[in-house]
Structure formats: structure tokens, C-alpha cells
Amino acid sequence: MALTREQLAQRVAQELQDGYYVNLGIGIPTLVANYVPKGMEVMLQSENGLLGMGQFPTEAELDADLINAGKQTVTMAKGASLFDSAESFAMIRGGHVDLTVLGAFEVDVNGNIASYMIPGKLIKGMGGAMDLVAGADNIIVTMTHASKHGVSKLLNKCTLPLTGKGCIKKVLTDLAFIEIKDGKFHLLERAPGVSVEEIISLTEGKLVVEGDIPEMTF
Amino acid sequence: MAGFDKVVSSYEEAMAGLEDNMTVIAGGFGLCGIPENLISEIKRKGTKGLTVVSNNCGVDDFGLGILLPNRQIKKIIASYVGENAEFERQMMNGELEVELTPQGTLAEKMRAGGAGIPAFYTATGYGTPVAEGKEEREFDGRHYILEPAITGDFAIVKAWKADRYGNLVYRKTARNFNPMAATAGKITVVEVEEIVEPGELDPDQIHTPGIYVNRLILGTFEKRIEQRTVRSDS
Numbered sequence A: 001m002a003l004t005r006e007q008l009a010q011r012v013a014q015e016l017q018d019g020y021y022v023n024l025g026i027g028i029p030t031l032v033a034n035y036v037p038k039g040m041e042v043m044l045q046s047e048n049g050l051l052g053m054g055q056f057p058t059e060a061e062l063d064a065d066l067i068n069a070g071k072q073t074v075t076m077a078k079g080a081s082l083f084d085s086a087e088s089f090a091m092i093r094g095g096h097v098d099l100t101v102l103g104a105f106e107v108d109v110n111g112n113i114a115s116y117m118i119p120g121k122l123i124k125g126m127g128g129a130m131d132l133v134a135g136a137d138n139i140i141v142t143m144t145h146a147s148k149h150g151v152s153k154l155l156n157k158c159t160l161p162l163t164g165k166g167c168i169k170k171v172l173t174d175l176a177f178i179e180i181k182d183g184k185f186h187l188l189e190r191a192p193g194v195s196v197e198e199i200i201s202l203t204e205g206k207l208v209v210e211g212d213i214p215e216m217t218f
Numbered sequence B: 001m002a003g004f005d006k007v008v009s010s011y012e013e014a015m016a017g018l019e020d021n022m023t024v025i026a027g028g029f030g031l032c033g034i035p036e037n038l039i040s041e042i043k044r045k046g047t048k049g050l051t052v053v054s055n056n057c058g059v060d061d062f063g064l065g066i067l068l069p070n071r072q073i074k075k076i077i078a079s080y081v082g083e084n085a086e087f088e089r090q091m092m093n094g095e096l097e098v099e100l101t102p103q104g105t106l107a108e109k110m111r112a113g114g115a116g117i118p119a120f121y122t123a124t125g126y127g128t129p130v131a132e133g134k135e136e137r138e139f140d141g142r143h144y145i146l147e148p149a150i151t152g153d154f155a156i157v158k159a160w161k162a163d164r165y166g167n168l169v170y171r172k173t174a175r176n177f178n179p180m181a182a183t184a185g186k187i188t189v190v191e192v193e194e195i196v197e198p199g200e201l202d203p204d205q206i207h208t209p210g211i212y213v214n215r216l217i218l219g220t221f222e223k224r225i226e227q228r229t230v231r232s233d234s
Helices: A005-013 A028-035 A085-093 A129-135 A196-201 B036-045 B063-067 B085-092 B103-115 B178-183
Strands: A020-024 A042-046 A050-053 A076-082 A099-103 A106-108 A139-143 A170-173 A176-181 A184-190 B023-026 B050-053 B073-078 B097-100 B119-122 B136-139 B142-148 B152-158 B161-163 B185-192 B194-196 B215-218
Touching: A005 A028, A005 A139, A005 A170, A020 A028, A028 A099, A042 A076, A042 A085, A085 A129, A085 B103, A085 B178, A099 A129, A129 B103, A184 A196, B036 B063, B036 B152, B036 B185, B050 B063, B063 B073, B103 B119, B103 B142, B103 B178, B152 B178, B161 B185, B178 B185, B194 B215
Parallel strands: A020 A042, A020 A099, A099 A139, A139 A170, B023 B050, B023 B152, B050 B073, B073 B097, B152 B185, B161 B194, B185 B215
Antiparallel strands: A042 A050, A050 A076, A170 A176, A176 A184, B119 B142, B136 B142
8 A cells, every 4th residue: 555644754754863953844744743753852944944843833822923934833842943044044055954854746866856846837936945955965755656647756867847966865655765876766665565566667767676675664 | 314223204214215127135934024014115106127036925915925916026036936826827927037046045145145245156956947057166076056146226124123223133933034135235124013222132132233224114013824823722
């Protein structure tokens, strides 16, 4: 079975480490915050100027001056700090964020990512995504493996305008956990009940399968 | 106004001198920390042909979005613009020029502009449409592109508190682009929720020193919330 949105978030959460500063993109990545392992401390960076993002506010706590990068009202966690946008992207561009999780439309075997624009269709802009992929060493892309019509999103070469070039090393799809190196995809894990053959058939780019591929555990 | 006193008493006075085809840099992220009354004054004045530099362009009936129906904006430099229907319509019809700029690059362009740095290299956007037509250079095996700084004829800024000398304090994430915008305007206009006497703000806690501020006005604010998300009390 393909992973649910919650399972995708759960699997990403297994990559967290105690003391990590983490930037979570909009959508599935945001859900990762719900699965931080017990006893582990991570601090969430929101690129609009908050390090130490807390949960959503109660009605009583609601504050128009305190939002996250998705423009949702939030609170601050204990030990939070506030800063301007230039400072925020100094953290990001300067490589100070330990883990970045974001979505994508396409990735390819050379670690290119397309996530912000479908020409003639959706033109909203890249927001902070280009800075995040250029600045972070440790990035996990979360996405669906293929379109509803079975067209692979893991490609030999991205077809859409790029968000970043050669910067993606890890991709978690609803079917597989994949590493990108040496111009190839490498299958690390598969979703429970999903066969290696199915993953191969839905992966356009060269996919290396070595030995038994374990199922993800939750 | 006398000496270092930057306070003006009307929005008309605050935006005096804004003319057609000028560049305006605006602070704010989404609808958070936007100079909402200064934007309304630009609408009232009817200034046209503006180049606006701002992370976003408001929504249809609030923030910079209110300058769209009368076609006051010729070009916008922004990182994310998808929150208003009229914007999308004008962009798709080629009536509005849009220069999409990565958020961190946009912040740094304003910062550099205000700091007298004409351009800077960044890895952000290398190998993407953002890099087209820009100088590329390698440092220590990594690729960078040269991004020019931005300055504006006007900068419009929202802060929380100020003293009469224009020393500013922002509140929570309403800070965002405002401090950089404040440095990058030939004329920087700031609206605030409270104005105190010089000496009342702790000098150690001032985010933007008054040297960057030309005009200061006391406003009242709607502070509209774009995505109201709450959890239940428990």
C-alpha cells in the first residue's frame, strides 16, 4: 500500500535527531512536527523569522503578528527567537539548518528538483524554496512517486523549471525511500506491501536495486 | 518636523512626493506586518506605473492587492504571489510584469541596497530560471550567481513602536522584511502602533535606528489574519 500523508510524515520523523534545527515546508512536511519522537528536542525554523515554532494557538492566544511561513497563526516554543528575513535566510543559506523537508513536482537522477512552477498553469513563485535547497546539505523531498495516471515523477531529467540544481540526495515518496548519488536513484526502502517491481515500473530514471530491499517500519 | 523629530500628522504628508513610475519597497510577509494604511494612501493618491518590491502582493481586498484594480502597479518583484485572483488575471494577460525572486535573495537585495553593496553572489537560483542573464562564478567548487541590490524611491514600513526620532521596534514575526525595507528607501516612511518620547525605548532593544527613517506616523491597524489556525483548548 502506498503511504498515507501521515505515514510519509512519520517516516521523515525517523530521520530527526536530538538537537536538530529543522525547516519544514508547506503541506506534508508540516505534519512531521506531529511525530517528533518522545524525549527528543528539535527546533522548527520558520523562514519568515521564527526559530522555535510552537503549536497552533488557542482562540485566546491568537496573535496576528505571529505566523509561520504558510501564513498560519502559530505560537512560540520555549526558547524561541525572532528575527528579520535577512537573518532568517543567513541561517538557511549559511548551512546552519540541520534538516530541510520540502515537497516537489519532479526530481531527477542528478539531484535536480522542480517544485515551484508549471508554465502556463500554476505560477505562484518559489517563496523560500530556492534558498532552502541551495543552502541545506541535508534535504528530504517528500512527494508522490507518480501522477494519478501513473506517470513517474522520478525522472532522468526534470521537465519543469528547476528550483535547484544538483542539490537533492534523499527522496521519500509514497512508495519508496530513495537516495540519489552518482547520477542514479538507489532504492533504500519500500512502503509496506509495495513490490520492488512496482517501484521500478513507476521510476523513469535509472534505479539501482541492491540486495533485499526492506519494508519501512513505523 | 524639526531636528530629529520624524513624526508627521497625516497620511497625505507621509506619502508626499510619491510620483508615477517610482519604485516602492514594502515590508511585510503575507498580510503580517504590512504598512496597511500607507498602502491605502497610495490607492487614494492614485499613483500609477509603480514598481513594487515586496515578498507578496496582498489579497484581493487587503494589502498591496488593493492597488491592482486601478492598475497602479506596473511591475512587482516578489517571491510568492498566488493569493489573489486579480493578480493572476493581470499576470496571465501580460498587464502586470512579475519578477519572481527567491525569498532569501529578495531580503538580501534589500539589505545590500540599504548597506551600499551593489550586488552579491549567492548559490540560490543557480541552474534555474532565476539565473538567466546573470553572471555566474565559482568559489571553492560551488556555483554562484550575481544578484544586484535593490533600492527604492520610497520604502513603506510597519513597526510596532517608535520614538519620535524614528528608532523602531518590531513585534514578533511582523518584523520580517520591514527592517531591510527601512534601509533601502530614498524616503523611508514608517507607520507604527505607538509613538513614545526619545529616551523611552531601551537603546539595546532598538531593531531599526532612526537614521534610516524619514517620516513616522501613528496609525490604527486592522491586522487581518490570512490563515486563521487554532487548536481547541484542552
